[in-house]
Amino acid sequence: MVSFAHPLTIAILALAFIISYYNIRRAKIGTLPTLRRKIPAVDAIEQAVGRATELGRPIIFTPGLSSLETIDAPQTLAGLSILSYVSKLAAKTKTPIFVGVSKATILPLAQEIVKMACLEAGVPEAVETQHVEYLSDQQFAYAAGYIGIMAREKAASNIFTGTLWAESLIFAEAGHAAGCFQIGGTAVWTQMAFIVPTCDFVLLGEELMAAGAILSNDPEQISTIVSHDFLRLIAIALVLIAFALTLLKVPVLSYINGG
C-alpha cells in the first residue's frame, strides 16, 4: 500500500527549487532587482576605515570562528565579502589592517582576498600593511589573541563578522572599553544580544548575508537574498491567509501543522 504524507512540505521544497532556479537565471541575464533596503552598518564601514586613517591607527577584523564546510557557510562567506571591501578601502589610504583567523582552512582564503583587494584598489604594495594572522582554533585562546592585537596595536576600529559564539562577548566588551569604533555582525541569536549594546553599528541576522552580497556585488549572492525575500513574502501571506481562514472557522491550521 502506497500512501502519501506531508504534501505541504514537498510543495515548499518544490517552490524553493523554482524560486532559486528562477533567480539564478535572472542573475545570469542581469534582470535581478537591486537590494534597496538601507543597511546603516554598510555605510558605517567607510566611517570605520576613515576613523582609523584619521587617527593613524589600524583596523582589526575577524571573519568569524566557523569555516566554509559547515552549515554556517553563508555567514563566513559574508564575513569574507566584507573583508574584501574593508581591505580595498584601507588599501587606498594604506591604513593597516589586522585580520585574526581561527580556522586553518580560512587562512589562505583570507590572505588571497586581501591581496586581490589591494590589487583591485590599484595599490598592490598596500598588502604590506594588511596582516592576516592565524591566532588559534580554540575559542578562548582566539579571543585572548584578538584582544592582544587590539591592545598592542591600539586599534581604532573593530569589525567582527561571521559566526560568533561565546567568545564574542570577550572581545566586544574589550573593544568597547578601549573606545574602538565597533561594527558587529552575526546571525547567532544569543550573540546578537551582546553586539547590540557593545557596537556602534550592527548587522543582525540576515542583514549580515545581505551586506556581504551588496558589498561583493556578486549577482549569485544577491540572487540568494532575493530568493529569501520571495519565500518571506509567501510566509507573510501564509500567516495572513491562515489567520483570515481561521477567523472564518475553516480548519486550515491542522492541515498546515501536519505539513
Added chain:
Amino acid sequence: MGWAKKMGEISSKWIYILLAILLVIPLLVPIPLPLTPSHYTMEVYETIESLKPGDNVLFVIDTGTSGWPALGPGVIALVEHLFRKDGVKVFFVEFESTSPPLVDRAVAAAPSASKKKYGEDWIHLGFVAGEETGKASFAADIRKVISVDYKYGKPIDEYPIMKNVKNMNDFKLIVEPTNAITWMEQAIRQWYTPYHVPIISIPPFLDVPWAENYYRAGQLKAYLAGTSGLAEYEKLLGMYGDATRGLAVMTTTHTYAIILFVIGNISYFLSRRKKEVK
C-alpha cells in the same frame, strides 16, 4: 570630569573581585528562601506524574560536561522523579559526545535508583554518532544504530527491557536536557514533528526565550526554566540539591548586577548633562 564620570568607570578588577566574593559567601552561609513552584515547573512535574506503569521514557542527556554545572541538579531531579514512578521504564541515550559518563553520575545521585534494576527498569544505550542524522536514524530503527548497551557492552536484546521496543513510536515521552538550543531543535525536527512524541526539556537558561517559542508552538510539552525552576523541582521532590543551594547566590549576584546597572546609568546621565551645559 568628576565623581559622576568616575562612577561609570569603575575598573574591571574591582568588579571582578566583588563578584567573586558574592559568588562564594552565600554558599558557605546559606540563606533560606521561600519557593512556590511556577506553572512551568508544575507542568513538567505533572507530565511525569501522569505516566502509567509500562510506559517507556527516552531520557536524552545532551548537556555535555560543559552544561552540567548548571543543569546537572535538574537532570538528577528528573531522573529521581522517573525512578520513583512504579513500572516506568527509562532508556538513556546520548548524542552529545561528552555526555555518556554523565548518566552514571545522575543515576548515582538519585536516591531511588537503588530500587530499580538495570536491564529491566532502566538501560543505558550509550552514544549515537552523527548528531541530527543520528537522531533520525535512532528514531527509524534503534537496532540499526545500537547493538550493545553502554554499561556492560552486552547485546541489547539480552535485556528484558528491550522487548517490544523497536523505534520512536514505542516511547511515551522524551526528556532532553541540553546545553544548546540546537539539540532541542533537532529533537523537535526529528522526533516531535514526525512521531508526535512529547518532549520535556531543561534548556540552558540563556536559551529560555527560544524554548518559550517552541513551548508556545506546542512543539515542546514543558520545560524547566532557570535556577528557580530547578530548585522548585527539588522542593517538589523533597530533595535539597545543588540548585536550592545555589539559589542564594542568584540573589547576591543579581542584586549586584542591578546596582551596577543603576550606577552606570546615573553616571551616564549626569556626565551627559554636564556636557550639554558646557
Added chain:
Amino acid sequence: MTSEIFKRKELVFALIAFLGLWLFLDYSVVEPGVQSVTADILKWATLLGGFMLIYGGLEALRYHSKVVYKKQRNWYWSAYFVAIVLVYVFSGLIQGSKGMIPQWLFNNMLDPASATMYSILAFYIISALYRTLRLRSIELAILSLVTIIVVAANDPIITIYVPQLTAVRDWFISVPNVGANRGFVIGAAIGAIFLGVRVFLGRERSLVR
C-alpha cells in the same frame, strides 16, 4: 582515466542531491520499501559519523604535529597536546574507553576544563552589563530595561517583595519575545531551505573541499 571522472565535483554534488531528495521521498511516500532503504541509508550515515569523529581528531593531531615538527610559536603546547591525545587513545585501545586511564583523564581533565570554560563569562557579562547597558537610544533602552526586568525577576529576594515581577518577566518572554523569536526562526528556516536547495543545485561549491 577513471580517476578523472571521480575527481569531478559534479558527481559529488549529484550524490548529495540524490541522497537529500531521497530523504524527502521517504518523508512523503509511505511505502515500507522506501522506509527500509532509508533506515539503511541513515544507519550508514551514522556509522560515517563515527569515522568523522576519528577523522576530526586525526586532523587536529596532524596540525599540531606539524607545529611541533617546525618548532613554530608555542610548539611545546602542541607537543603536550599530541602527548595527551596519544596517551588517551592508546590507553583506550588497551583498556577500552571505560578503562581506568581514559576515565581518569575524562573525570579530572576534560570534565573540569570544559565545565569551567564557559563559566568565566560570568565575569565578563557582569562587566559588560555595567559598561554597555546605557539608555542611549530607544532601542538600547528597550533592550536594557527588558534585561534588567529579567535580571530582577531572576533574583529570588526581589521577587519576595515584588512578586508581580515574575509575571512581568514571563509576559515579556512569552509574548513580544515569542513574536520576535518566531519571526527570526522562520527567517532562519528560509535561509536554511535555500542553502540546501543551492547545494542540491550544485551552486554552493565551497561546502565540499
Added chain:
Amino acid sequence: MTDVLTLFGTYIAIIITLAVYSYIIKETDLFRFAEYSFLATSIGWAILLGLDTINNVGVSAISKGRYDYIIPIILGLLLFTRFSGKLWYLARYPVAFILGVGLGVFMRGQIHAMFLQQIAATVITPVTVDSLIILVGVLSVLVFFYFTREHKGALGYVSTLGRYFLMVGFGATFGNTVLYRINLAVGRIIFILRALGLLP
C-alpha cells in the same frame, strides 16, 4: 594505588578549574595548560567514541553475518585519503554522503517544524491582545528582514517596530545569560568547596 590516583586526580581537577579562572586576570601559560588539556582530552575522547561506534555498530554486525555494513566502513576509510597526496579527492564521497543525508534530514524537518508549524503557531485563537502582539511581532520581524524594497513610509514604520520586537528578545536573552553564566560558575565553586571539604 587507586586511592592515590583518585586523590591526585582531584588535585589536578582543582588546578585546572582555577587555571581556567586565571584567564580573567590574564591569559598565561597556566590557562594554556587548562585549555590544551581540554582540547587534547576532548579529541582523545572523541576518537575513542568513534572507534566504539565503528566497533559496536559496524564490526559486530559484520561478525554476525550482516555483510552490508562493509559498505559504510569502506566509505568511512575513504575519508582518510585526504591525508594522501594523490587520492585525496576520494574523501569527497564520504563527505558527500554525510552532507547529503544530513541536509535531507535537516531540511525536511526544517520546512515542516520550523517553517510550517511555526507559521501555524502564529495564528492563535481566540484572538486576544497577547495573540495579536505575537502576530504583529512575527510579521514585523519578517518585514524587517525584507531587502528588495527600501524601508520608507509605512514599510519603514513596520520595519522599525520589528527592530523593537527584536530588542525585547535580545533583552530577554541577555538577562537569562547573566543567570546561566553565574549558575555555571556556582556549579564549579560548589565542586571546589566540596573537594576542599567545606560543603557536604
